[in-house]
Amino acid sequence: MDAAHHPMGPHDAGPSVGPAMTGMEWIALDVVVVLLLGVGALGYALGLWAARGRSLWPLRRTLLWYAGIGCAVAGVLGPVAQAAHTSFTAHMLGHLLLGMIAPLLMVLGAPITLTMRALPTVAARRVSRILRSAGVRGLTHPMVAATLNAGGLWLLYTTELFQLMHASAAVYALVHLHLFAAGYLFTASVIGPDPDPHRASMRVRSAVLVLFIAAHSVLAKWLYAHPPQGVEPADGRAGAQLMYYGGDVVDITLIVLLFAGWYAATRPRTSRVPQVSPFHQHETRGAERD
Amino acid sequence: MSRHSRAQLDRRVVLSGVLFGSGIAASMIDLFIFHLALQWHHFYDLSTTEVALTADGFFHAFGWFITIWGLFLLADLRRRTAVPWRRWGGAVITGVGFFQLLDGVVSHKVLGIHQIRYGVDLLLYDAIWIGSGLVLLFVGLFMLRRARSHDVAV
Numbered sequence: 001m002d003a004a005h006h007p008m009g010p011h012d013a014g015p016s017v018g019p020a021m022t023g024m025e026w027i028a029l030d031v032v033v034v035l036l037l038g039v040g041a042l043g044y045a046l047g048l049w050a051a052r053g054r055s056l057w058p059l060r061r062t063l064l065w066y067a068g069i070g071c072a073v074a075g076v077l078g079p080v081a082q083a084a085h086t087s088f089t090a091h092m093l094g095h096l097l098l099g100m101i102a103p104l105l106m107v108l109g110a111p112i113t114l115t116m117r118a119l120p121t122v123a124a125r126r127v128s129r130i131l132r133s134a135g136v137r138g139l140t141h142p143m144v145a146a147t148l149n150a151g152g153l154w155l156l157y158t159t160e161l162f163q164l165m166h167a168s169a170a171v172y173a174l175v176h177l178h179l180f181a182a183g184y185l186f187t188a189s190v191i192g193p194d195p196d197p198h199r200a201s202m203r204v205r206s207a208v209l210v211l212f213i214a215a216h217s218v219l220a221k222w223l224y225a226h227p228p229q230g231v232e233p234a235d236g237r238a239g240a241q242l243m244y245y246g247g248d249v250v251d252i253t254l255i256v257l258l259f260a261g262w263y264a265a266t267r268p269r270t271s272r273v274p275q276v277s278p279f280h281q282h283e284t285r286g287a288e289r290d
Numbered sequence: 291m292s293r294h295s296r297a298q299l300d301r302r303v304v305l306s307g308v309l310f311g312s313g314i315a316a317s318m319i320d321l322f323i324f325h326l327a328l329q330w331h332h333f334y335d336l337s338t339t340e341v342a343l344t345a346d347g348f349f350h351a352f353g354w355f356i357t358i359w360g361l362f363l364l365a366d367l368r369r370r371t372a373v374p375w376r377r378w379g380g381a382v383i384t385g386v387g388f389f390q391l392l393d394g395v396v397s398h399k400v401l402g403i404h405q406i407r408y409g410v411d412l413l414l415y416d417a418i419w420i421g422s423g424l425v426l427l428f429v430g431l432f433m434l435r436r437a438r439s440h441d442v443a444v
Contacts, residue, residue, distance in 0.1 A: 213355070214344070218343055252358070
């Protein structure tokens with residue numbers, strides 16, 4: 001943690017950006033990003049097409065998925081990503097988009113459910129077997145996913161990784177891939193509508209979510225006082241506050257969705273309210289129903 | 291889930307109110323009135339120890355979590371019973387008072403996360419903060435006592 005205790009002289013203006021910023025490796029990085037997100041966008045469309053004969057797929061899921069892809073694009077390509085190489089605040093906006101907002105929207109797009117509908121039975125069973133495997137089970141435990149998510153952020157901002165990332169396209173790619181993947185895993189493990197054969201209990205998910213929010217806000221306040229090397233104090237403070245309040249908006253949404261799942265799953269059974277209300281097309285949310 | 295007994299529903303009314311009251315005191319009153327409107331506190335006063343910073347993070351996370359938890363419990367009660375609003379209101383005021391007291395004593399004085407206002411003599415501010423917390427707590431408890439569980443309809 002002490003790595004960032006450093007004098008912040010006026011000579012340190014702007015992150016130390018390598019001269020190779022426009023070099024081949026950075027162009028290759030953009031190409032990889034376009035390809036990956038293109039696969040996400042096309043894959044979902046293909047799934048919709050393959051499952052067109054089945055029951056109606058909720059339009060909001062499709063809209064959420066593509067809004068998520070849009071946020072991920074905005075986080076890593078275009079003006080925000082360009083500015084992120086010199087401005088810490090822009091960097092934080094990019095991270096908020098790629099690591100929190102895009103994963104939340106895309107998780108709500110329920111891509112696994114769509115995949116299962118789109119695939120023939122045999123292949124869908126194979127996917128289901130993979131989901132039940134020990135590896136997936138471990139990775140999608142909320143505590144593991146939260147550690148990967150918050151731990152990655154702590155590593156990035158309290159070690160040399162932040163400088164390394166701006167100097168090497170490969171490190172930059174890995175950091176951002178991790179940011180998105182960990183954000184997705186965490187969100188899915190806590191509030192995901194997709195089937196999760198080993199969904200943790202409401203208690204575990206609640207505790208992990210509170211821990212994660214605490215870790216996120218502590219890191220944001222810590223960054224306010226200790227911006228990464230090379231970041232101007234004013235820029236560092238603006239970025240830290242964006243992380244704090246922007247993170248809050250997403251975190252509060254996560255808490256609401258967590259309880260909305262609980263609310264739907266604990267519907268009183270003695271009342272005359274029909275069990276499946278047309279207004280609550282919630283997919284199985286796991287443990288509470290049992 | 292089986293039918294809830296009257297006592298269980300009443301406990302849930304009180305829990306919902308206390309959680310919501312403590313939650314809004316922690317998450318919203320502090321943020322909107324003292325940080326944003328009056329600007330007495332700042333985002334972070336840079337004088338905090340790491341222990342206090344961690345405690346502050348947990349206060350923050352819990353504040354929002356229990357606010358929303360309290361509201362969903364209330365929504366759950368509404369679909370099960372006629373909510374005794376006075377008792378719920380008493381529980382909310384109890385919660386606000388409880389958190390105000392906790393915040394005034396533990397986070398301002400014991401941990402020193404932040405002070406109420408800077409550049410002024412704090413004694414009066416602390417006395418009013420902690421005193422108002424006590425008053426709210428007693429008013430809330432009194433309201434809870436007066437609106438006993440008899441008006442919970444199952």
